[in-house]
Amino acid sequence: MLRATLKGMAARKARLILTSLAVVLGSAFIAAALVLTASIRATVDDLSGDSYTGSDVLVQPVEPENRGDRLVRDGVSAQTLDAIEASGDVAEVSTTVTWMINAIGDDGKIVGALAPTMAVNWGDESVERELRDGRAPETDGEVAVSAQFVTDSGLGLGDTVNAYSLATDETGYEIVGVYGYSGGRNSLSGATELAFTTTEAQRLVFGGEDVYTAVAATAVDGVSATELLASLEPAIGAESEALTRQAYVDDLNAENAEVTNVIGYFLLGFGLIAVFVSVFLIANTFSIVIAGRLKEIAMMRAIGASRGQIIRSVLAEASLLGAVASVVGAGIGVAAGAGLTSIVANNLLDTAGTSLAIPWTAPLAALAVGIGVTVLSALVPAVRASKIPPVEAMREAAKADKPIVAVTVTGLIITLVGATGIVLGLNEVFEADRTNLLAAAVGAGVVFVGVALLTAWLSKPLVALLGSVWAWSFAGRLGRLNASRNPRRTAVTAAALMIGVTLVTATATLLTSVKESLAERFETSIQAELFITGPVTSSVPATFDPALMDDIRDADGVAAAVELYYDLAQVDGTEQYVNATSDLQGGLELFGGEVADGSLDGLGEAETAVNESAAEQLGVGIGDTVSATFSRGTEAHEFTVVALLADNEDTDGWYVDPSYAGEFYTPKPTTALVDVADGADVDAVTASVEDILADEPAVSVQNHEEYLAQVTVFFDYAIIAIQLLLALAMIVAVIGVINTLVLSVLERTRELGMLRAIGMTRGQTTRMVTVESVTIALFGALLGIGTGLLLGWAVQQALVSKGVESFAVPTALIAAYFGAAVLVGLVAAIAPAVRASKVNILGAISYQ
């Protein structure tokens, strides 16, 4: 029996190669994901290993940030530094002063979009900096810059660079040196860097206090890191803590592992989707192959093969195929993982070298998944094959389609079960969030399977509908008829594309709806025409001089202008958003906010207004007093609540007088709104406001559209990222459609020969196969788009209470998905169509 299986496999090489491509792809993805994750982690670990090389113990402030992220920084005190230097166990000490700053590039804009710009002290020896040009900064007005900064800013040696931090005003520095890092790198992980004298770095980071971000100490010979730690711990001040460098690197690695794990899960998810899709492909191929061998199998049964033997022979074929394919897949996956690692490492992390890590789980998982999936997928066709009665050998091969009632009913039930799961999960019926999420996710997966089973039933009407596009061409009509000839086969083939398209459509629909909801709320609630803000991605929030607000208010055509200061402060011991503005009443009007209770008339120095739910959270009402400490403040201030504001996402928070802004995280306003007077020319007003702000390069004047585009830019990135999945789905779908078509063409050789004999041209034959292919692909896309829109809508409905009020259809993307489906159909049709058009007429018609 095994020999017969092997011989059979040898005779069907082309089919097997096609089938195995799906397995190869799935297992390659899994192996690649695992290798990439492990390698990036190893590479990043190496990178962390670079920091503070040579030192043994690090001393850091206990709480580097006062409150929250990005707030005013604390450092290791000078006394602590003295104490460390005085220790007899310490051989060498290096100090680090560093944090994010904003630098203005040659184009007047803030340098760097996503990677931060860092200020460092040149004297810091914990990082190896190699001077390439010029010299080190010697005075506070001088700076050396990293080579990456030169590239990103357009500035160079001898130029003056303007920079500022949260603690300083914009200052000009002369660039006296350009440096790189060990290994010829231009940057560390893509960040740009400016190296100042230690005092200037302290001014930028700590507002001039003589403190340090970190102090690294190297032990004298004979003293171990732990011994040094023990001897330093009693010496350092209460503001600081000491840890060995090893512990520091371990912490850093653990932090990085969290990020790399997310990347890994993302890739593994892709791999699993590819595997899920290949189940359909493999099952389909085995079904078709078995259909083609109906007579052969019946003959085997007639001459005495048992049902078990038939099943075993199919499964043996599947395991062999799965094994070979997953070995190839694992190999490709490991190689791809390694290649991707070096691309990621060189382009995104900018590391000196990459460390390739191949976890043993990678090939193992690829093999297990590849073989497992192939055998499982072949199970149903194998059992079906074993049920072929021996009399089948004597009957004519051509038979009517098997009924699809059973599949359809099963599909309906499964779809309903999945839908129930989604509904339950989205309505948070279960107690644990995790259970809800799981119910929704599993439900979505189950819906896929259900809809996939329903595809056979849906294929007749939908394929007919899609095929009507080609009604004008007879060859096209034949192609369409061929596509609906075997609903099961068409359905399973289309399902491969459906799954990917469903996922991207659902995600794109949801993201578009979120975007649209934001835009809609924005349009209806915000009265101001112009916004003055800086880029959302800058390291230090962009600010401008509040004195300019008077000029703006005085400008022609400006009805009102309101500036906003922002802080994350401690109010009655909890973290709260605090805003300040010189014109709260005007600000509320422009943002569409309302006073619910009390009065805003003359918000005094010791008075505050707050939105209702924030007041409720602290249990305060009108007339009550709260105590607030601002980010840079050293003491608490008392405020009496005089007004409650209606809840409104755009105006929520506490409002105080701008005289406190000096104690805010950003002492200058970060945003301003400008209301253009009715009848005034918006463009002209924009131009005059821009003129007023000419000396404030960090901020720009934007209209509604520009501002929205800036706020929603992350959604655009997310939508683009998710399209990668589409590419994967397309590749798998192409393989699936080729597979089905090649097998169909083989099956219909005789028919093709007849058509060619009675006068069908090669061109018509090609068109016929192409139409079949495109129809199947479009059918898949249609199902995917339909299911995806439904899923997207379901999630959007569930999120209405969270502010996703509008349902928006990403029409352009959906049009693109149809385009992609046509492309899949066209690409997949090439080989089968050529094969069909070259069919040997004589061979075909005399073939029994």
Add this chain to the structure above:
Amino acid sequence: MPLANPPAPQITRTRSAVTASNVWRAYGSGEAQVVALRDVSVQFASGAFTAIMGPSGSGKSTLMHCLAGLDTTDRGSVLIGDTEISGLNDKDLTKLRRDKIGFIFQQFNLLPTLTAEENILLPASIAGAKPDPDWVARIIATLDLSERLTHKPTELSGGQQQRVACARALATRPEVVFADEPTGNLDTRSSGEVLRFLRRSVDDFGQTIVMVTHDPSAAAHADRVVFLADGQIVEDLHRPTADSVIDTMRGFENRVPLAGEAR
């Protein structure tokens, strides 16, 4: 070489629909070479029903395929009407088959996705042409298929399927219809129906038909029987009856070894 001179082609007034002159066709090369047709010259008159007979492997199908432009000849020429087909490329040959030739196969070869009617109109549809509705209606009536037009091939009996195939072959009024053992898969009754229809289409519609058959009683429906043996025409019988065909077959079966010796 008694058989080296095939019977002289009939010089008749009637225009000839298909003319083969000195056609050679060999398969394979070297030791394994099989000469399927050796120097065959034959004409098929327009409006006549000709049967081709001969032992298995004698080259009947090969001759038909060469005449129909499905197979290429090694040497010699084939004319369909006035068109020389030897030099035509695939595209022109396809067009020629589509417009001038009808086919009836032993295996019926209908498209399972199309109804009987659509199958009948298939060649016209492929050509993007509108068939003459009166003519098609007449054929359908003659073949007694009116009740079956909306049926798919799987819902038809073998005889009905072959009648649909006959209708398909005639629907475009081709110059000539080639039928390779059209009754090979049918029972006596169905065979009779198909043969009577072929006969009628010649008598009533002036159709030209060339039919390969193994069955002497089928050949008896023809106006003329051409006998092939070992790739050569060995006999040409006019106005055959079943008996005369059987006699002739007996006759040349005895002579076949001679042909073998002549090699």
